[in-house]
Amino acid sequence: MDRPPEKYLAVLKKYFGFNEFRPMQWKIINSVLNEKKDNCVVMATGYGKSLCYQFPPVFSQGVAIVVSPLISLMQDQVLALKVKNIPAALMGTAQKDKSTAMSEMKAGKYRLVYVTPEWCTSDGAVQLLQEMASGQTAKLTLVAIDEAHCVSQWGMDFRKSYRRLGDLKLSLPGVPFMALTATATPTVQTDICDSLHLSRPRMSCTSFDRPNLYLSCSIKGSSIISDVKSLFDSQNSILPGIDKGSCIVYCPTKKKVDEVATCLAGNGYKCEMYHADLSLSVRERVHKDFVRDKVQIVVATVAFGMGIDKPDVRCIIHYGAPIDIETYYQEIGRAGRDGLQSHCHVFYQQSDFGLSKHFLSTLDSQYRNYKERMTRVMERYLQTSDCRRKIIVTHFDPSATVEDNDNCCDNCKKNGQKSAQSAPEYDLTEDALLLLKAVKLLGGFYGLQVPILLVRGSSNKKLPSKYCDSELFSKGYDKPEEYWKLLGGLLLREFLLEDKFVNRNGSFGQFPIKTVNVSRSGTDFINNSSFRKMCVLQP
Ligand code: ADP
Numbered sequence: 363m364d365r366p367p368e369k370y371l372a373v374l375k376k377y378f379g380f381n382e383f384r385p386m387q388w389k390i391i392n393s394v395l396n397e398k399k400d401n402c403v404v405m406a407t408g409y410g411k412s413l414c415y416q417f418p419p420v421f422s423q424g425v426a427i428v429v430s431p432l433i434s435l436m437q438d439q440v441l442a443l444k445v446k447n448i449p450a451a452l453m454g455t456a457q458k459d460k461s462t463a464m465s466e467m468k469a470g471k472y473r474l475v476y477v478t479p480e481w482c483t484s485d486g487a488v489q490l491l492q493e494m495a496s497g498q499t500a501k502l503t504l505v506a507i508d509e510a511h512c513v514s515q516w517g518m519d520f521r522k523s524y525r526r527l528g529d530l531k532l533s534l535p536g537v538p539f540m541a542l543t544a545t546a547t548p549t550v551q552t553d554i555c556d557s558l559h560l561s562r563p564r565m566s567c568t569s570f571d572r573p574n575l576y577l578s579c580s581i582k583g584s585s586i587i588s589d590v591k592s593l594f595d596s597q598n599s600i601l602p603g604i605d606k607g608s609c610i611v612y613c614p615t616k617k618k619v620d621e622v623a624t625c626l627a628g629n630g631y632k633c634e635m636y637h638a639d640l641s642l643s644v645r646e647r648v649h650k651d652f653v654r655d656k657v658q659i660v661v662a663t664v665a666f667g668m669g670i671d672k673p674d675v676r677c678i679i680h681y682g683a684p685i686d687i688e689t690y691y692q693e694i695g696r697a698g699r700d701g702l703q704s705h706c707h708v709f710y711q712q713s714d715f716g717l718s719k720h721f722l723s724t725l726d727s728q729y730r731n732y733k734e735r736m737t738r739v740m741e742r743y744l745q746t747s748d749c750r751r752k753i754i755v756t757h758f759d760p761s762a763t764v765e766d767n768d769n770c771c772d773n774c775k776k777n778g779q780k781s782a783q784s785a786p787e788y789d790l791t792e793d794a795l796l797l798l799k800a801v802k803l804l805g806g807f808y809g810l811q812v813p814i815l816l817v818r819g820s821s822n823k824k825l826p827s828k829y830c831d832s833e834l835f836s837k838g839y840d841k842p843e844e845y846w847k848l849l850g851g852l853l854l855r856e857f858l859l860e861d862k863f864v865n866r867n868g869s870f871g872q873f874p875i876k877t878v879n880v881s882r883s884g885t886d887f888i889n890n891s892s893f894r895k896m897c898v899l900q901p
Pocket of ligand 1: 380381383384387406407408409411412413
């Protein structure tokens with residue numbers, strides 16, 4: 363597309379201080395202003411989503427409504443706009459504030475009004491917006507829906523109040539709508555557009571790659587503090603000075619947050635904790651102290667999430683496996699928004715996956731299958747010996763390619779060193795064969811635990827005694843349980859094993875249990891030695 367006409371660039375410079383639009387920004391803005399089109403915008407963090415909805419009302423001297431799920435996020439944006447001399451308001455929570463703000467809005471006092479989804483689907487608001495759309499008052503230029511993945515049941519952070527925004531769209535024919543998010547797979551994108559009734563929307567999608575994030579994972583060690591200390595030491599050698607920067611440590615439970623924060627504080631780190639059980643005033647203080655660099659580390663649950671607009675978060679640690687790949691991508695999106703090198707590390711152990719599996723078993727079946735796939739990709743991400751960045755990027759966009767990057771991930775670094783030294787690779791064929799045969803012998807009635815008991819020759823009662831006479835019994839006694847669990851994970855990821863939930867009658871009634879069985883390729887692997895050669899397994 364040609365360079366934008368001068369009149370647009372003049373407004374861009376005057377109010378926003380930029381000389382040029384980024385390529386996608388201009389296409390989106392042009393389609394709103396000149397074609398009145400709906401847009402679905404999926405842009406990696408830091409690309410510049412805000413300008414896409416802030417520019418149109420400023421240029422056309424109209425009003426844009428911005429729906430956002432978080433008051434703190436809205437407050438920051440309103441303040442930033444005021445500094446730029448762009449009149450903006452937040453629909454207050456008190457009734458008096460609301461009616462004043464509504465009349466001021468009608469009178470054209472603001473260019474941008476930030477609102478909650480609850481407010482803009484209320485009767486009074488819909489009526490006001492309809493008046494504005496019909497041009498009886500200040501002109502409604504645009505309705506923007508930020509963090510639009512909250513519309514979708516398939517995305518994380520689903521919010522019921524967002525779902526009703528589809529009705530608002532139907533009440534405002536002719537007003538362009540713009541849905542914006544940083545994370546959405548093709549499934550979620552379709553769900554967003556359908557739920558919001560967007561009319562033949564323009565789709566814009568940037569690459570999901572964040573080349574300035576170095577990705578790594580390791581199995582949890584003997585103690586929290588030795589794990590974190592050795593991580594900080596190793597970070598310093600990869601990215602000097604990074605260990606002194608701001609850091610978020612995510613934990614799966616409040617109990618773990620407490621444990622990790624207490625341990626870090628006890629070892630001299632300036633850290634605070636954050637989770638949903640703390641009072642609002644404590645949470646606000648922690649948030650502010652973190653943004654103002656008064657604390658270096660915040661140990662938190664997922665509750666420390668959207669709205670952390672701190673550009674220089676240098677490190678995101680997960681102490682425990684993240685629940686699924688989309689949640690993980692969203693959480694590491696908070697690192698390195700200033701474009702400088704940052705580090706994202708996960709400490710995990712095989713039993714961490716039990717937590718997410720328990721959570722999955724509480725979901726309805728269609729949604730559960732979707733979430734299960736996301737969880738499986740997370741497991742693959744953690745256990746792969748291949749490029750981790752590739753797993754993330756191709757999950758969101760299967761056709762994407764990943765460019766070579768020296769600071770990509772621990773595996774690329776290791777593989778680079780390996781090829782330089784031509785280090786040997788381990789062939790796991792014999793052990794894989796043993797575990798597959800054990801699963802087959804047990805007939806697909808159990809999870810991974812029982813076949814592992816069998817190959818390790820365990821006397822645990824969970825292994826029915828008739829299998830103690832099998833020729834497979836104790837053939838793998840020389841390797842620890844954790845090794846066999848990791849190998850089982852590898853066989854699942856390589857689709858040689860498959861797992862499914864089955865309902866069993868237990869003392870608590872029907873409850874689903876995860877079982878593993880040998881897949882078709884797994885059977886080929888057992889029966890056909892030439893197939894095995896094609897299917898090289900490496901740790
Ligand atoms: P996102 O919401 O996509 O994470 P933001 O809207 O917060 O991104 O913008 C990210 C950064 O990019 C901000 O610092 C913003 O000032 C800057 N930015 C946005 N658009 C432009 C532009 N056209 N030229 C230069 N900088 C820009």
